[in-house]
């Protein structure tokens with residue numbers, strides 16, 4: 210349950226934090242961001258002003274923003290635990306993430322890792338989910354019932370919320386398919402809606418390019434592999450899953466000066482979107498760790514409890530109250546108060 214604002218203000222106040230902070234200082238936080246709100250790109254997403262405000266807040270609250278690879282050095286015992294560490298990651302490699310997101314981090318002198326889909330940034334591919342969104346966004350308001358093999362979908366795109374729900378429904382289904390089948394599904398969707406996909410990826414769905422990546426790298430942004438085409442690895446045959454992991458890492462090595470040694474799983478639910486088989490491929494490819502998309506703190510004081518190839522990440526929240534709850538370990542405090550978990554005193 211969300212804490213009332215007044216209580217949260219008390220918990221986050223200097224006197225309380227000076228007592229609480231030492232108890233939790235070894236619990237690192239990794240945030241996961243996606244698209245940024247922008248008129249230019251016609252995108253919905255993170256508010257750039259809010260992100261700036263959060264980065265300013267971290268500075269005054271004594272949190273240390275470190276790079277993803279620095280955190281993993283600590284997790285892997287190659288460096289001392291970093292007190293109050295916060296890490297930012299941005300998933301996928303879209304154009305708005307370079308022009309808006311990365312710029313905010315650079316302006317605040319904060320490290321950030323962008324997890325890139327290598328075929329997207331090579332400008333050779335637009336994501337299956339982007340193409341589904343495009344087709345529905347451009348469909349007439351009364352669209353036919355959509356069917357694919359034995360599946361039938363009933364969608365209503367007359368309202369903005371209806372359109373979003375329809376996109377989510379079809380993307381959710383598509384993500385359960387291997388890449389090859391996903392292509393058949395999109396071709397079928399395109400035919401049934403009577404809409405052709407443009408040959409050039411629309412701005413909204415375009416990836417940043419290697420030139421931008423090289424330039425951002427010089428400004429301190431790091432880049433990690435997030436597969437070639439963003440499939441749920443568990444849906445792919447072994448050889449294809451392995452190639453997605455190895456090829457994306459090789460591509461990053463060829464195009465960046467200092468690629469991150471951490472792998473980012475598409476969609477990121479352990480045992481659902483990736484399995485022990487895929488984790489083994491990630492290790493075989495030479496990565497030293499992996500990041501999932503499940504929320505949680507990273508307990509640097511009890512490294513034996515950290516699954517280095519499935520390190521959790523919090524979705525970056527949309528308001529200051531939720532942000533403070535994560536930053537000030539309010540969830541851990543609530544667990545402790547409930548007697549479910551004792552904070553580390555050692």
Ligand SMILES: [Zn+2]
Pocket residue numbers: 300301435439474475476
């Ligand atoms: Zn992704």
